[in-house]
Amino acid sequence: MSMGSSWQVFSKATPPERGAFPLDLHGECADIVKQYLACMRSQKGQAVGCRDLTQRYLACRMDKGLMERDSFDNLGFSKEAEAAAAARSGAAPAVPSSPSSSPSSQQTK
Amino acid sequence: MRAERDLNMRSTINYVSAVLLTLLGLSYAAVPLYKMLCSETGLDGTPITSLGHKFEPESMVPVAGARPIRILFDSSVADTMKWKFTPETRQIHVVPGETALAFFQAKNPSDEDIVGISTYSVTPAKAAQYFNKIQCFCFEEQKLAAGEEIDMPVFFYVDPEFAYDPWMSDVKTITLHYTFFKSKYQ
Numbered sequence: 001m002s003m004g005s006s007w008q009v010f011s012k013a014t015p016p017e018r019g020a021f022p023l024d025l026h027g028e029c030a031d032i033v034k035q036y037l038a039c040m041r042s043q044k045g046q047a048v049g050c051r052d053l054t055q056r057y058l059a060c061r062m063d064k065g066l067m068e069r070d071s072f073d074n075l076g077f078s079k080e081a082e083a084a085a086a087a088r089s090g091a092a093p094a095v096p097s098s099p100s101s102s103p104s105s106q107q108t109k
Numbered sequence: 110m111r112a113e114r115d116l117n118m119r120s121t122i123n124y125v126s127a128v129l130l131t132l133l134g135l136s137y138a139a140v141p142l143y144k145m146l147c148s149e150t151g152l153d154g155t156p157i158t159s160l161g162h163k164f165e166p167e168s169m170v171p172v173a174g175a176r177p178i179r180i181l182f183d184s185s186v187a188d189t190m191k192w193k194f195t196p197e198t199r200q201i202h203v204v205p206g207e208t209a210l211a212f213f214q215a216k217n218p219s220d221e222d223i224v225g226i227s228t229y230s231v232t233p234a235k236a237a238q239y240f241n242k243i244q245c246f247c248f249e250e251q252k253l254a255a256g257e258e259i260d261m262p263v264f265f266y267v268d269p270e271f272a273y274d275p276w277m278s279d280v281k282t283i284t285l286h287y288t289f290f291k292s293k294y295q
Contacts, residue, residue, distance in 0.1 A: 016242035016243060016244050016245045016247065016248065017164050017241070017242065017243050017244070018243055018244040019244065019248065019249065020244070020245060020246050020247060020248055020249035020251075021244050021245065021246055021261070021262055021264075023246070023251055023252075023259055023261070024259065024260065025257075025259065030260065033197075033212060033260045033262075036210065036212070037197055037198065037212065040198055040201070044202075045179075045198070045199075045200045045201050045202050046202050047201050047202060047203045047207060047209035047210075048171070048203075048204075048207065054208070054209065054210045057210060057262070058210075058264070067244070071166075073166045074164070074166050074169075075169070075208060075243065075264075076166070076169030076170075076206075076207065076208030076266060077208075078166050078169070078170065080167075080170045081166075081169055081170045081171060081206075081207075081208075084170050084171040084172075084173055084206075085171050085207065087173065088171055088173070088204065
């Protein structure tokens with residue numbers, strides 16, 4: 001509890017809202033991690049281009065019991081957020097269009 | 110007269126012992142009570158784990174037209190720590206309000222199980238208040254068996270307020286640095 005507190009005061013950083021991710025010891029979502037990293041490389045680090053994979057990774061964690069199940073609205077995938085992201089990726093120049101593996105085939109609840 | 114004094118004496122003793130017992134009970138209850146208070150308010154760096162404290166979904170909407178920020182990821186391990194620990198995503202470009210995932214990779218190349226715990230820092234320090242981590246691998250001990258290798262995710266977003274803060278206008282890059290230490294308890 002007081003473990004990092006003096007450091008916290010120093011750097012004025014706050015602890016994560018939902019605590020820690022449990023480790024994916026059996027590599028159950030490792031495939032999606034690989035896809036995501038490949039996507040980030042192809043998008044030159046533009047997070048907006050890999051949103052579907054981000055969502056799929058979180059969905060995978062929830063499905064495997066490695067994350068508390070929650071609405072994607074609370075994770076930055078609400079309708080407003082999607083619309084804003086779509087507007088942004090549309091406006092971003094010279095970014096190769098991602099192979100649109102839509103997350104709709106996944107459980108997105 | 111005497112009977113009355115005895116009664117007075119007895120009730121005084123009863124009152125005093127009741128007060129003492131209550132105080133004794135409270136002192137035992139202090140630990141769970143403080144735990145509740147801290148996880149409710151996030152006091153003293155305790156992660157806010159109680160329900161009803163989720164970050165608001167309204168704040169996780171990418172700010173239209175905002176300047177993108179470059180997030181750099183960096184890592185180190187303490188001298189006595191035998192893990193290998195490297196960021197898998199070197200940098201990510203986000204706008205305020207946009208949630209994103211970053212991965213670090215930890216490997217235990219030694220032939221013994223090692224428990225590690227990490228701390229992090231955000232530079233520049235003035236931007237740290239806007240760097241919201243939704244979930245990560247920090248603040249808890251993580252055990253890696255001998256030879257085990259694992260992806261460690263950080264799910265974060267930069268607060269939308271960042272875009273409107275004039276003090277942040279010169280912040281183009283935010284660096285997130287993690288350090289893994291060997292845990293004492295193993």
